[in-house]
Amino acid sequence: MSVGVLGAGAFGTALAIALARKAPVQLWARSETRARDMATHRQNTAYLPEQAFPEQLMVTANLQELAGCDTLLLAVPMQQLDNFIAENAAALQEKTLVACCKGVDLRSGDGPAEIIARHLPDTGFALLTGPSFARDIAVGLPTGLTLACTDDGRGQALQKALSTPALRLYRTTDVIGATLGGALKNVIAIACGATIGAGLGESARATVLTRGFAEMQRLALRRGAQAATLSGLSGFGDLVLTCTSEQSRNYRFGRALGQGTTFDPSVTVEGAATARAVRDIAARDDLDMPITSAVAGLVENRLDVTQAMQDLLSRSLKEE
Numbered sequence: 001m002s003v004g005v006l007g008a009g010a011f012g013t014a015l016a017i018a019l020a021r022k023a024p025v026q027l028w029a030r031s032e033t034r035a036r037d038m039a040t041h042r043q044n045t046a047y048l049p050e051q052a053f054p055e056q057l058m059v060t061a062n063l064q065e066l067a068g069c070d071t072l073l074l075a076v077p078m079q080q081l082d083n084f085i086a087e088n089a090a091a092l093q094e095k096t097l098v099a100c101c102k103g104v105d106l107r108s109g110d111g112p113a114e115i116i117a118r119h120l121p122d123t124g125f126a127l128l129t130g131p132s133f134a135r136d137i138a139v140g141l142p143t144g145l146t147l148a149c150t151d152d153g154r155g156q157a158l159q160k161a162l163s164t165p166a167l168r169l170y171r172t173t174d175v176i177g178a179t180l181g182g183a184l185k186n187v188i189a190i191a192c193g194a195t196i197g198a199g200l201g202e203s204a205r206a207t208v209l210t211r212g213f214a215e216m217q218r219l220a221l222r223r224g225a226q227a228a229t230l231s232g233l234s235g236f237g238d239l240v241l242t243c244t245s246e247q248s249r250n251y252r253f254g255r256a257l258g259q260g261t262t263f264d265p266s267v268t269v270e271g272a273a274t275a276r277a278v279r280d281i282a283a284r285d286d287l288d289m290p291i292t293s294a295v296a297g298l299v300e301n302r303l304d305v306t307q308a309m310q311d312l313l314s315r316s317l318k319e320e
């Protein structure tokens, strides 16, 4: 299997570094200047400074140079995926595409599998997701991920090719569960960050995390996911990591909301758009997702954290 990575942000670069420790990898960046800078300095100074590129990592801004790769990892932000696939469909045909993004597209309500199937119906698809910070993967710290692929034969081949001594992939055929777990945990991480940022305490965060997990399960099971996937790395595992770590951008964005401070708008925060997309899906499916709705309200500046928590606390008492 010959692997290329599309998208040279933090995650694409980290995956390329990890995989290039065992085999040649081509990393594609959309900016020619950035690609040249990375090729010269053998590191990604913008997104992952001080992580030296292995010898077998090649960088290019020319997609044609990845023509020989049969497997392409897509590491562009979720809200850019549709345009990215549409613009580059010709170069992506007859490849196995492994989406590495986490989220739900705001315009269509779709995940990566549906978006790719719309543009490239005959293309093999898998999703790589789970608890992992880019820097940890780049450094070579032990990390477990979920590889979801409905075609288990393809899934097995990908699992083998994309695992390394430090990066351990677990396999599932439940693409729906893996997609929704990875998408929704970011929304709940924003809520947890907001809870801590507003000074509401760690006990409150534990409740938000746990009730957020109940929302994740409610939506995912309704959409056909398996409960075991939600309890696995791509669901519960990533939820715990993202809701409790200062490394998480979603958590830090939420914390800034709670503190009433500004947050750099250029930073990728997948949970912000996903909260709005999922709030709309839940309304259509007649599902109760109060924490997700609250995050959507915070993101849209219709609510502040005090009001959002007051709304959650004043709901009628329920069975767990």
Ligand SMILES: NC(=O)C1=CN([C@@H]2O[C@H](COP(=O)(O)OP(=O)(O)OC[C@H]3O[C@@H](n4cnc5c(N)ncnc54)[C@H](O)[C@@H]3O)[C@@H](O)[C@H]2O)C=CC1
Pocket (backbone or CB within 6 Å): 007, 008, 009, 010, 011, 012, 030, 047, 075, 076, 077, 078, 080, 083, 084, 100, 101, 102, 103, 132, 133, 134, 135, 267, 268, 270
């Ligand atoms: N950073 C992390 O620790 C992890 C990130 N992810 C996921 O990976 C995905 C990408 O995130 P990051 O790499 O962290 O984001 P990032 O903000 O570090 O990088 C995004 C990259 O995508 C490129 N990009 C944006 N729009 C594009 C377009 N239209 N065409 C081509 N390239 C485009 C940017 O130039 C940039 O290189 C997200 O869905 C994120 O949730 C998943 C696990 C860990």
Ligand SMILES: O=C(CO)COP(=O)(O)O
Pocket (backbone or CB within 6 Å): 102, 130, 131, 132, 133, 186, 189, 238, 241, 242, 247, 248, 249, 250, 251, 268, 269, 270
């Ligand atoms: O997905 C991630 C960890 O698994 C990265 O989280 P952030 O996007 O919140 O930084």
